Amino acid sequence: MTASIPIPAASKRALITGITGQDGSYLAELLLSKGYQVHGLIRRASTFNTGRIDHLYQDPHDPDAKLFLHYGDLTDSSRLVTLIEKIHPDEVYHLAAQSHVRVSFDEPEFTGNTTGVGTTRLLEAIRMVGVDCRFYQASSSEMFGATPPPQNEDTPFYPRSPYGAAKVYGYWIARNYREGHGLYAVNGILFNHESPRRGETFVTRKIARAAARIALGLDKDVYLGNLDAVRDWGYAPEYVEGMWRMLQADEPTDYVLATGTAYTVRDFAQFCFDHVNLDWQQYVKFDESYLRPTEVDALIGDATKAESLLAWKPRTLALQLSHVMVDAELNRARKA
Template sequence: MPKTAVITGITGQDGSYLAELLLGKGYEVHGLMRRSSSFNTERIDHIYQDPHTPDRRLVLHHCDLSDGVALVNLLRDVRPDEVYNLGAQSHVRVSFDAPLYTGDVTGLGAVRLLEAIRASGVQTRLYQASSSEMFGSTPPPQNEATPFHPRSPYGCAKVMAYWSTVNYREAYGLFGVNGILFNHESPRRGETFVTRKITRAVARIQAGLQEHLYLGNLDAVRDWGYAPEYVEAMWLMLQRDEPDDYVVATGVAATVRDFLQAAFATVDLDWERYVRFDAKYERPSEVDALIGDASKAKSLLDWSAKVQFDELARIMVESDVRQLTDELSGHRVRVDR
């Protein structure tokens, strides 16, 4: 029989790539999505509506991480071999404006899922999406032994989810792993995240639809990788004989300014002509540098990143240029001045 997996947050960037990966490996995939008055399945429509995909290979359920009873019932019904918890309020800047919501969904939501696994009695393996934001102000390079010092409500909530996973592993023998993923991007990244905000603006500026791009701190150092590669690391963690925690990163440092330069260079533009500073995009407490050491993942999972930030910027810009071209050929688009 094929393996069965549950993915929370399946409509997000990582969830969509992970669903593709698992379907390609023959899994039956069950995706959890919040009930909404509008559809939010754009990232998975190409596989959910694919006429060549058997109807029961990908099933969507309206279920929320705030509803522990619904989680128990779903797990008992599906009895998955693997569970990937990717659901969260994942925007760091937004977490300062909505700390209670972020804590409930990103932190307590993970605890509800852990408790649902325990209460349902289903023997499954859990992947918990942890984050480099947990390290916060701890100097790089950061690895699995680096102390946490989060600098945002999002980072604090992820620390709660991380230690809860460890606790359920130690207290109940749950096969739970933490993937401490550093920044990973793609053309499917949400438009409010800085990388996608940049690449989308590059496409619009080149087309004459936007004059300026407003950003906050350009000196922040990040370790940017390619999301489709990172979801493979998630899967590999659950194939090991013993549960453990892993950093997933490129090990390459780049500032927001470096990403800007690479993105604008893709279309032969000088970023300094178009970028303006706006203090509203700065965080109340900044994380200066996140650079991961993924030596453990290389050694035990045989995983390493191949796409670096400059190639990533090119991939995203070229995708946004194509998308904008398609939009312009079909209908009018808004002009930002």
């Protein structure tokens, strides 16, 4: 998996930015299973961050190899142009971002530069090279922010964080390239979707990990912020299938992916701790440092359009999802 290896011909090529993240890893699995040649953009760093896709490794010298990684960065326009020209993708899935909402308050400029303007750089690279491809923009339910639920494709945006604001910029720039340059560009407005591959600092993974480790006697408690926040939680592998379906449609448009269900952070904590026969109230502690300067009270999506036009429907809801995540954490802890 290296950019120095010549790229063989293939029937369909996909480029995934953010391939080492939760969604990127599941999407790579899905596309490989469909026979795609998959190219992933990764940032050069002093340590490897490919843990989520190591199981997909293929020797790039193998003539049958289908997975290739390329170094690059969303802040480097010239490198993006070079990669688009070299890979010549049929589909581009733009998932890379500074994606932690709380961190975006501490690093607003960096968040805007990568999550927002980075999208422009990638779209402009596609336009400049002139490649005929389909583009997926990873939009977010955080764009709705303070707008009351339920939220769908016609709901006004009211972001309540630098991350949400950057995603609104990315959404509109994708629509501008669709309407102004004729690019097949789609915004997937995904509500919260989780899995055992979620980053450890995200609240669902944090809770699931704590429940498992406390049950095994490895930890004593866990500190959380706003327990009253209401979210619509789904299962990441199902959502990346929705991404793929969006780019197979005849015409480009924008879609919400969501379960339409509402649970608080408190509910999710109870689900996780109940699964290991513990009372969550004995172990969950409050820490105000985890509160956002501006809170998003409730995000509940309406995915009627995706169900109607893409035949996409979520199958895994919050209770089952919590069990999947806690079981994965139990297995991790026991192996360690």
